[in-house]
Amino acid sequence: MEKVSLPKGTRDFGPTQMAKRQFIIDSIKKVFQKYGFQPLETPAIENLSTLIGKYGDEGDQLLFKILNSGDFLKDANKQNLEDGNSKLLTPEISEKGLRYDLTVPFARYVVMNRHEITFPFKRYQIQPVWRADRPQRGRYREFYQCDADVVGTSSLVCEAEIILMIKDAFRSLGISDYSIKINHRGILSGLAEIIGAGENESALFVAIDKLDKIGEEKVKEELRLKNFNEQNLSLLFETLNFKGSTKKKIDFLAQKFNTSEKGQRGIKDFNEVLSLVEGFGGNNDHVEFDIALARGLSYYTGCIFEVKINNVAIGSVSGGGRYDNLTAVFDAKENSSGVGISFGIDRIYDAMEELKIFPKEATASSTVLITHLDEASFTYGLKIAQLLREKEIAGEIYPDQAKIKKQMEYADKKKIPFVIVIGSEEVKTGILTLKKMETGDQSKLSIQEIINTILSNK
Amino acid sequence: MEKVSLPKGTRDFGPTQMAKRQFIIDSIKKVFQKYGFQPLETPAIENLSTLIGKYGDEGDQLLFKILNSGDFLKDANKQNLEDGNSKLLTPEISEKGLRYDLTVPFARYVVMNRHEITFPFKRYQIQPVWRADRPQRGRYREFYQCDADVVGTSSLVCEAEIILMIKDAFRSLGISDYSIKINHRGILSGLAEIIGAGENESALFVAIDKLDKIGEEKVKEELRLKNFNEQNLSLLFETLNFKGSTKKKIDFLAQKFNTSEKGQRGIKDFNEVLSLVEGFGGNNDHVEFDIALARGLSYYTGCIFEVKINNVAIGSVSGGGRYDNLTAVFDAKENSSGVGISFGIDRIYDAMEELKIFPKEATASSTVLITHLDEASFTYGLKIAQLLREKEIAGEIYPDQAKIKKQMEYADKKKIPFVIVIGSEEVKTGILTLKKMETGDQSKLSIQEIINTILSNK
Numbered sequence: 001m002e003k004v005s006l007p008k009g010t011r012d013f014g015p016t017q018m019a020k021r022q023f024i025i026d027s028i029k030k031v032f033q034k035y036g037f038q039p040l041e042t043p044a045i046e047n048l049s050t051l052i053g054k055y056g057d058e059g060d061q062l063l064f065k066i067l068n069s070g071d072f073l074k075d076a077n078k079q080n081l082e083d084g085n086s087k088l089l090t091p092e093i094s095e096k097g098l099r100y101d102l103t104v105p106f107a108r109y110v111v112m113n114r115h116e117i118t119f120p121f122k123r124y125q126i127q128p129v130w131r132a133d134r135p136q137r138g139r140y141r142e143f144y145q146c147d148a149d150v151v152g153t154s155s156l157v158c159e160a161e162i163i164l165m166i167k168d169a170f171r172s173l174g175i176s177d178y179s180i181k182i183n184h185r186g187i188l189s190g191l192a193e194i195i196g197a198g199e200n201e202s203a204l205f206v207a208i209d210k211l212d213k214i215g216e217e218k219v220k221e222e223l224r225l226k227n228f229n230e231q232n233l234s235l236l237f238e239t240l241n242f243k244g245s246t247k248k249k250i251d252f253l254a255q256k257f258n259t260s261e262k263g264q265r266g267i268k269d270f271n272e273v274l275s276l277v278e279g280f281g282g283n284n285d286h287v288e289f290d291i292a293l294a295r296g297l298s299y300y301t302g303c304i305f306e307v308k309i310n311n312v313a314i315g316s317v318s319g320g321g322r323y324d325n326l327t328a329v330f331d332a333k334e335n336s337s338g339v340g341i342s343f344g345i346d347r348i349y350d351a352m353e354e355l356k357i358f359p360k361e362a363t364a365s366s367t368v369l370i371t372h373l374d375e376a377s378f379t380y381g382l383k384i385a386q387l388l389r390e391k392e393i394a395g396e397i398y399p400d401q402a403k404i405k406k407q408m409e410y411a412d413k414k415k416i417p418f419v420i421v422i423g424s425e426e427v428k429t430g431i432l433t434l435k436k437m438e439t440g441d442q443s444k445l446s447i448q449e450i451i452n453t454i455l456s457n458k
Numbered sequence: 459m460e461k462v463s464l465p466k467g468t469r470d471f472g473p474t475q476m477a478k479r480q481f482i483i484d485s486i487k488k489v490f491q492k493y494g495f496q497p498l499e500t501p502a503i504e505n506l507s508t509l510i511g512k513y514g515d516e517g518d519q520l521l522f523k524i525l526n527s528g529d530f531l532k533d534a535n536k537q538n539l540e541d542g543n544s545k546l547l548t549p550e551i552s553e554k555g556l557r558y559d560l561t562v563p564f565a566r567y568v569v570m571n572r573h574e575i576t577f578p579f580k581r582y583q584i585q586p587v588w589r590a591d592r593p594q595r596g597r598y599r600e601f602y603q604c605d606a607d608v609v610g611t612s613s614l615v616c617e618a619e620i621i622l623m624i625k626d627a628f629r630s631l632g633i634s635d636y637s638i639k640i641n642h643r644g645i646l647s648g649l650a651e652i653i654g655a656g657e658n659e660s661a662l663f664v665a666i667d668k669l670d671k672i673g674e675e676k677v678k679e680e681l682r683l684k685n686f687n688e689q690n691l692s693l694l695f696e697t698l699n700f701k702g703s704t705k706k707k708i709d710f711l712a713q714k715f716n717t718s719e720k721g722q723r724g725i726k727d728f729n730e731v732l733s734l735v736e737g738f739g740g741n742n743d744h745v746e747f748d749i750a751l752a753r754g755l756s757y758y759t760g761c762i763f764e765v766k767i768n769n770v771a772i773g774s775v776s777g778g779g780r781y782d783n784l785t786a787v788f789d790a791k792e793n794s795s796g797v798g799i800s801f802g803i804d805r806i807y808d809a810m811e812e813l814k815i816f817p818k819e820a821t822a823s824s825t826v827l828i829t830h831l832d833e834a835s836f837t838y839g840l841k842i843a844q845l846l847r848e849k850e851i852a853g854e855i856y857p858d859q860a861k862i863k864k865q866m867e868y869a870d871k872k873k874i875p876f877v878i879v880i881g882s883e884e885v886k887t888g889i890l891t892l893k894k895m896e897t898g899d900q901s902k903l904s905i906q907e908i909i910n911t912i913l914s915n916k
Binding site: 004005006007010011012013014015018019021022033034035036038039040041042043044045046047049050061062064065066067069070071072073074076078081082084085086087089090093094095096098108109111112113116118120122123128130132141142150153155157158164168276279280281282330364365366379382383385386387389392393394395396397399400409410413414 | 462463464465468469470471472473476477479480491492493494496497498499500501502503504505507508519520522523524525527528529530531532534536539540542543544545547548551552553554556566567569570571574576578580581586588590599600608611613615616622626734737738739740788822823824837840841843844845847850851852853854855857858867868871872
């Protein structure tokens with residue numbers, strides 16, 4: 001037999017995984033919709049001119065490029081061909097690529113449809129993206145992103161709603177022990193100012209973002225190499241290591257930032273967001289200020305979010321923040337300040353598996369299998385199948401005449417929770433045997449009683 | 459500004475389209491699940507070795523091929539490079555491609571997971587596919603397929619359930635005037651036998667499949683070129699042109715097929731399927747026998763289905779049939795006879811637009827916008843937004859302090875059906891103004907009354 005395989009870093013999702021993934025996606029989608037976000041889908045294929053240069057040099061390398069159709073070498077430069085120069089030849093033989101994230105396609109959509117879109121524009125998008133990364137545990141070449149963004153307003157209501165949405169989503173998913181870490185670009189800039197980082201701001205952010213992973217000493221070493229002196233460093237770690245509640249930390253910083261305008265703005269925004277959450281009738285449980293949070297800082301200009309599920313060895317499962325001008329990558333002149341949040345479906349899946357918290361309904365199985373002992377029972381079973389379906393109960397009739405053992409095995413392997421057994425006695429009386437597979441309990445019931453039992457057990 | 463565009467033959471789906479597409483997909487998905495089909499997703503990217511040779515030469519040309527990552531020319535044959543030979547170079551620089559349909563990936567999945575799958579395996583799959591076809595009206599390079607298949611049983615219950623599923627799906631979609639055309643490979647073979655087509659069987663099928671489009675005279679011309687004589691042709695058209703109910707047609711053929719074993723098997727299967735539909739408690743309204751239906755005949759070995767919506771200028775919106783051995787393309791030895799149905803989402807969308815039958819709930823808009831006249835009203839509005847969301851009502855608060863006219867315009871453009879207006883009076887009394895945008899009606903209501911009004915209007 002021909003050996004078949006999947007490309008490295010790609011996966012099939014069979015029924016069991018799909019049911020769980022759909023549970024996650026549907027839960028999050030419902031929350032997005034409840035907060036007024038509208039769905040968008042963009043094509044998997046984009047022009048390379050749209051993608052290239054948007055993700056840095058490394059990102060450009062990781063784009064999957066699509067070979068032009070037909071005689072793609074026809075107009076290729078002879079010299080590049082003879083030299084075997086892959087780099088120079090690429091743009092001549094490939095015009096399209098697979099999307100690398102959902103943000104750039106979203107920006108392109110906004111630019112192309114800016115006259116039709118009503119701003120503020122709240123969109124969500126849940127689609128796969130592709131990266132020619134080296135596959136490893138938890139890192140795939142094809143994976144889903146799940147983003148919600150509002151563009152066209154700088155209202156901090158959006159930040160507060162992101163916190164509320166995260167909480168709503170996690171409640172639907174049944175995840176209770178998690179932290180929403182928040183920082184603000186202004187606070188980071190304030191920190192850089194007061195410790196005198198000057199031009200070295202970004203080196204500072206890169207280093208402290210690693211604090212979690214490499215620890216204080218290594219961060220210090222790295223910063224010394226970037227010409228931070230001991231006085232800078234001691235001031236820095238005095239601030240980073242300040243312990244206390246979010247409120248205490250913020251009060252401490254507010255004092256320190258009396259000379260930093262950026263720092264003050266950060267504190268003000270941060271406090272405003274927390275107070276808006278309370279204005280919505282919510283609370284700030286799970287919310288933690290984290291001054292060392294510095295993800296995506298080349299992009300984010302206001303609040304920065306990151307969500308971690310506690311007690312599982314999985315990185316952040318959600319993240320986002322405010323950015324200044326979404327469409328700047330396309331040189332668009334409109335002000336399109338926005339704020340976005342992204343949920344990592346794969347990591348949430350892994351965490352929920354580890355915590356064993358997928359609910360019973362996250363199953364792709366039918367609810368009932370109808371089994372039959374002879375041809376008359378089979379014929380009788382057809383009607384029963386349809387009666388169940390009319391009540392929106394997912395039901396199957398075993399399609400072949402087969403030994404009852406084989407039919408039961410089918411239900412068992414497919415984790416179908418209820419089996420109806422029909423034999424000549426059942427056909428005669430209309431009283432059927434219902435077997436609950438989990439317990440093995442059997443009862444003799446009318447079809448109406450069966451429907452009631454199943455609906456109340458769903 | 460940089461000019462941005464979409465690749466030819468690809469589309470964005472904005473919120474309005476997405477809501478309608480999701481309505482279609484969710485309706486069909488629900489039916490699939492009710493009949494015991496389970497979800498599967500396979501990656502967009504497949505190894506070219508999986509795809510090539512499965513769709514004929516033309517299909518191979520239409521595969522989107524992905525350029526290998528890194529220095530893809532490193533191991534390329536120098537001669538092929540210097541010759542600029544695209545065809546010979548392709549396999550050296552491209553190992554992966556985008557899936558062309560959902561059937562081959564499904565077959566690959568079955569082969570790779572045959573020891574874990576419980577047969578009969580009922581799977582549905584709703585994902586995009588890609589074809590480097592020349593784009594034209596209604597034909598795209600990226601489009602969704604929506605398939606359900608059962609493999610591992612030859613039971614005609616599956617065929618009957620396909621008819622029931624089509625009817626259920628169309629009922630959910632609100633499409634009432636349509637025809638489910640059915641033919642059988644055995645009946646076509648019987649026809650070929652009785653008119654003496656001999657070796658020319660496939661030329662006959664290709665020609666009669668075009669009857670709809672090119673008419674009787676052109677079909678005759680085409681067949682004369684393939685050495686069909688006048689006697690053959692007159693016998694053929696006597697049969698094709700036989701008028702009457704499905705039952706009459708079948709009775710007429712049953713007589714003609716007294717010497718054709720294949721023809722008899724076809725008639726028997728066909729009658730059995732119709733009688734199983736009735737056994738399920740259904741009826742055969744909408745079902746029409748169509749002897750000229752010969753789609754996908756290199757593949758189908760039993761019943762063939764095609765669904766057309768009447769009174770719209772759109773081709774078939776659904777089709778499928780029974781095949782003998784799904785995994786034969788991979789040389790798998792297992793018997794995996796199966797039967798499948800595929801719904802054309804894009805065409806169903808176009809037909810429903812033309813018929814103007816999308817229901818009100820196929821909208822991506824929020825149900826309510828909360829507008830506010832001053833800061834105190836805005837703050838009050840936050841709590842109202844959250845109260846609505848707690849009742850699963852999709853609500854937004856206009857995020858900025860803006861003139862009421864601008865806020866109303868936002869609701870109007872986004873087709874949000876209800877607007878709550880909050881001013882100082884409302885804050886004082888807790889009695890809010892609810893405006894129904896469609897009629898312009900305004901009422902003064904408590905939040906509980908508003909919730910009741912909205913829930914009963916949904």
